[in-house]
Amino acid sequence: MPALLSPLGPAPSRWKRLRSELFGSRVDGLISIALGAALVAIAFGLLKWTLFQAQWAVIQANSTLFAVGRYPIEQQWRLWLLTALLAAATGLSWGLLRALPRDQPSGQRWPFNDRLAAGVLVALALAVPLWLQLSLAIQLRWWGITALVLVLRWALARWGSDVPRRIQRLVPLLWPGLYLVGMVLISGGLGLIQVAPAQWGGLLLTLVASSFAILLCFPLGLVLALGRRSELPLLRWGSVVYIEFIRGAPLITLLFLGQNILGFLLPGGLAPDRVWRAAWVLTFFAAAYVAEALRSGLAAVPRGQLEAAQSLGMTMPQSLVQVVLPQALRVALPAVVGQFITLLQDTTLLSLIGLLDLLGTARAVMANPAFLGKSAEVYLVLAVLFWGCCAALGLGSRALETRLNPSEQARYQR
Amino acid sequence: MASRNPAVMDPILEARGVQKWYPNGYHALRGVDLTVHRGEVVVIMGPSGSGKSTFIRTFNALEDFQQGSITIDGLSINEDTRNIEAIRREVGMVFQQFNLFPHLSVLDNLTLAPVLVRKRAKAQVEREALELLERVGIGEQAHKFPGQLSGGQQQRVAIARSLCMEPRLMLFDEPTSALDPEMVQEVLEVMQELAADGMTMVVVTHEVRFARNVASRVVLMAEGEVVEIAPPEQFFTAPSHPRTQQFLQQIG
Incomplete structure (x- = not known):
C-alpha cells in the first residue's frame, strides 16, 4: 500500500489502517470475520452468564471472609487504617509523578494512561461496593479511600513541583517504611493487640505471604547467583547444590517439609507458626529460580565490562554494583518479574497445607451447604483478583524496564 | 620526527622473565623482559x-x-x-572493544571512577571530564549514551575515561582493530597528541604508520617471546632478526 510506504503521504487514519490490516485480502477478511464472530459470541455468553445467570450471593455474603479471613472484627480498623495509608501513599506518589517536568520520560508517558487509570479507579469504586451490597458505612469508607487517592493525585500534580527536591527524594522511602508499619498493624505489637497469623486469611494472607516472599527472595537469589559464578569453590558448590535441590523438588513437597523441619532450621522466633513457615518456604523456593534468572542476566554482560571497571581501579564490589549489576538486572528483569508472578499464584498451594489463603477461603466457602454448586462464581472472582495483582506487577515491571533502558533514557536527553 | 629519547632514564615499568601458562596448559609467555621509561611510547607488534x-x-x-x-x-x-x-589506579587501559559502560551517559562514564575510587568531588571531576572530552573532540556528546556514538567516537571516549583517572601509564590493547577504516585516523590522532604531551604509553597495534611516527621503541613479539626491540627507524629499515624481517614482509 503506497499510502503506508510513502514517508511524504499523510498518515492514514486509525480507521483506515485498521481496515487495511483486518481486510487486506479476501482470506484475511474471512479470518477476521470468523474470529470476530467467535469473540463476540464468547463475550456475549460470558456477559449473559455474569449478569443474569450467576448468583452472586455467595460472594456478597462472604466478601469480608474473602478479603481478610477470620481477622477479628474489633481489630479490623487496623486494616482500614493500613488501606487508607496505602491509598495516601499511592495518591502522593502518583501526583508527584504527574508533576514531573515533561522533558523526562516518566513525565512524557503520563497524560493519557493516567486519566484512564483514574477513570477505571472511579468506576471500580462506584460499582464494586454496590455490586457486593456492602453496608452503607463500608461503602462510604471505600469512597473516602478512593477520594483520598484522587485528591492527593490532583493536589500534588498541581503543587507537587513546589515541593523541594530534597523532600521529593524521600517519597520512595515511604513505601518500605509503610511495609513495616503495615506488618505491625496487621500482626500487632507496639501496644496493639496481637492477631495470630492463623486468623489471617483470604486476600490479606495471600498478599502478606507473597509480598514477604517477593521482597526477600530477590536479595537471596542475588547472593545465590553471584555465589554460583564465584571463584571460591565452597561458595560456588554450595549455591549449585542449593539451586539444583530446590529446583528439583515440587513446591508442595517443600511446603509440607517446611511445616515439619523449618522450626528446627531457622533461629527461634523467625518461623513461629505455620503461616510464617510457609512464607519462608515460598521465599527459599523462589530464590532458587530468581538466582537462575539473574545468572542469565549476569552471563549477558560482556566480560570486558568487568575488566574495564577493574582497570579503572574499582574494587570488585564497586564494579559489580556500579557496572555489572545494572546491566544484568535489565536483562533479567522480565524473567525475575515472571518469577514473582508465578510466586503470587503459587500462594494458592497454601490452601493444600490447610491455610486459608484466597483459594483456601474459597474452598471453605464452597463447602458450606448454603452455597453448594456456586463454584463457578467463586472461581471467576478468584481469577479476576489474581489477574488484577499480576497485571499490576507486569505493569510495574514494564515501567522499570523502560527506565533502565539506556536508549529510552537517551530519547529524552536534553 | 616525533620519536623521542627520554631525557632521564627513569623506568616506570619493569617486566622480568614473565612466564604464563593458561589453565589448559598453553605456554603463552615464555620469559618476557621489557623495561619502559617515563615519557616513552613503546609499540608492541x-x-x-x-x-x-x-x-x-x-x-x-x-x-x-x-x-x-x-x-x-x-x-x-x-x-x-x-x-x-593501587596499580590499576595509576595505569589506564584502552581496549579493542572500547568497553564503555552502556548504561551510563558519556559524562558519567568519565566521572564514575574518579568519584568512586579517588573520592573526588563530583562537580570538579565533571568540569575536568568536559575539558577532556573537548580535548578528544567530542565535547558536545557529553550527555549522550555510548550506543549513540560511532566506533571512533566511543574509542575516544574510552581514552578520555582512562585519562580522567590521571594515570601515569596508559596501555592500549589494539585500540583501532575493531574500528571501521575511516575511523582509525581520528583515534590515532588523539593517541599521537597524548604522546606529544609526554604520556608514557605501551601500545599493541598493527598500525605501522603510528609505530614509525610516534614510537620511541618498537617491540616484536612472536611465540610468547620478545624477538627484537629497536627504535622505529632501525626496526622498519634494518631489522636485525630474521623473524622481524619475515613479519615485516608479511604485513607488506
Missing part, C-alpha cells in the same frame, strides 16, 4: 597468537602469570588485591 595482548594485560593484572616479576612505579604485582588496585 607481532603476529596474532604471539602473546602481545596477554603480555600487556599482565601489566594491570587482568591476566595473572606464574613466573617472573612485574614492577610498576615501584609497586610489584603480587597476590595482594589492594596492591593490584
Whole structure:
C-alpha cells in the first residue's frame, strides 16, 4: 500500500489502517470475520452468564471472609487504617509523578494512561461496593479511600513541583517504611493487640505471604547467583547444590517439609507458626529460580565490562554494583518479574497445607451447604483478583524496564 | 620526527622473565623482559597468537602469570588485591572493544571512577571530564549514551575515561582493530597528541604508520617471546632478526 510506504503521504487514519490490516485480502477478511464472530459470541455468553445467570450471593455474603479471613472484627480498623495509608501513599506518589517536568520520560508517558487509570479507579469504586451490597458505612469508607487517592493525585500534580527536591527524594522511602508499619498493624505489637497469623486469611494472607516472599527472595537469589559464578569453590558448590535441590523438588513437597523441619532450621522466633513457615518456604523456593534468572542476566554482560571497571581501579564490589549489576538486572528483569508472578499464584498451594489463603477461603466457602454448586462464581472472582495483582506487577515491571533502558533514557536527553 | 629519547632514564615499568601458562596448559609467555621509561611510547607488534595482548594485560593484572616479576612505579604485582588496585589506579587501559559502560551517559562514564575510587568531588571531576572530552573532540556528546556514538567516537571516549583517572601509564590493547577504516585516523590522532604531551604509553597495534611516527621503541613479539626491540627507524629499515624481517614482509 503506497499510502503506508510513502514517508511524504499523510498518515492514514486509525480507521483506515485498521481496515487495511483486518481486510487486506479476501482470506484475511474471512479470518477476521470468523474470529470476530467467535469473540463476540464468547463475550456475549460470558456477559449473559455474569449478569443474569450467576448468583452472586455467595460472594456478597462472604466478601469480608474473602478479603481478610477470620481477622477479628474489633481489630479490623487496623486494616482500614493500613488501606487508607496505602491509598495516601499511592495518591502522593502518583501526583508527584504527574508533576514531573515533561522533558523526562516518566513525565512524557503520563497524560493519557493516567486519566484512564483514574477513570477505571472511579468506576471500580462506584460499582464494586454496590455490586457486593456492602453496608452503607463500608461503602462510604471505600469512597473516602478512593477520594483520598484522587485528591492527593490532583493536589500534588498541581503543587507537587513546589515541593523541594530534597523532600521529593524521600517519597520512595515511604513505601518500605509503610511495609513495616503495615506488618505491625496487621500482626500487632507496639501496644496493639496481637492477631495470630492463623486468623489471617483470604486476600490479606495471600498478599502478606507473597509480598514477604517477593521482597526477600530477590536479595537471596542475588547472593545465590553471584555465589554460583564465584571463584571460591565452597561458595560456588554450595549455591549449585542449593539451586539444583530446590529446583528439583515440587513446591508442595517443600511446603509440607517446611511445616515439619523449618522450626528446627531457622533461629527461634523467625518461623513461629505455620503461616510464617510457609512464607519462608515460598521465599527459599523462589530464590532458587530468581538466582537462575539473574545468572542469565549476569552471563549477558560482556566480560570486558568487568575488566574495564577493574582497570579503572574499582574494587570488585564497586564494579559489580556500579557496572555489572545494572546491566544484568535489565536483562533479567522480565524473567525475575515472571518469577514473582508465578510466586503470587503459587500462594494458592497454601490452601493444600490447610491455610486459608484466597483459594483456601474459597474452598471453605464452597463447602458450606448454603452455597453448594456456586463454584463457578467463586472461581471467576478468584481469577479476576489474581489477574488484577499480576497485571499490576507486569505493569510495574514494564515501567522499570523502560527506565533502565539506556536508549529510552537517551530519547529524552536534553 | 616525533620519536623521542627520554631525557632521564627513569623506568616506570619493569617486566622480568614473565612466564604464563593458561589453565589448559598453553605456554603463552615464555620469559618476557621489557623495561619502559617515563615519557616513552613503546609499540608492541607481532603476529596474532604471539602473546602481545596477554603480555600487556599482565601489566594491570587482568591476566595473572606464574613466573617472573612485574614492577610498576615501584609497586610489584603480587597476590595482594589492594596492591593490584593501587596499580590499576595509576595505569589506564584502552581496549579493542572500547568497553564503555552502556548504561551510563558519556559524562558519567568519565566521572564514575574518579568519584568512586579517588573520592573526588563530583562537580570538579565533571568540569575536568568536559575539558577532556573537548580535548578528544567530542565535547558536545557529553550527555549522550555510548550506543549513540560511532566506533571512533566511543574509542575516544574510552581514552578520555582512562585519562580522567590521571594515570601515569596508559596501555592500549589494539585500540583501532575493531574500528571501521575511516575511523582509525581520528583515534590515532588523539593517541599521537597524548604522546606529544609526554604520556608514557605501551601500545599493541598493527598500525605501522603510528609505530614509525610516534614510537620511541618498537617491540616484536612472536611465540610468547620478545624477538627484537629497536627504535622505529632501525626496526622498519634494518631489522636485525630474521623473524622481524619475515613479519615485516608479511604485513607488506
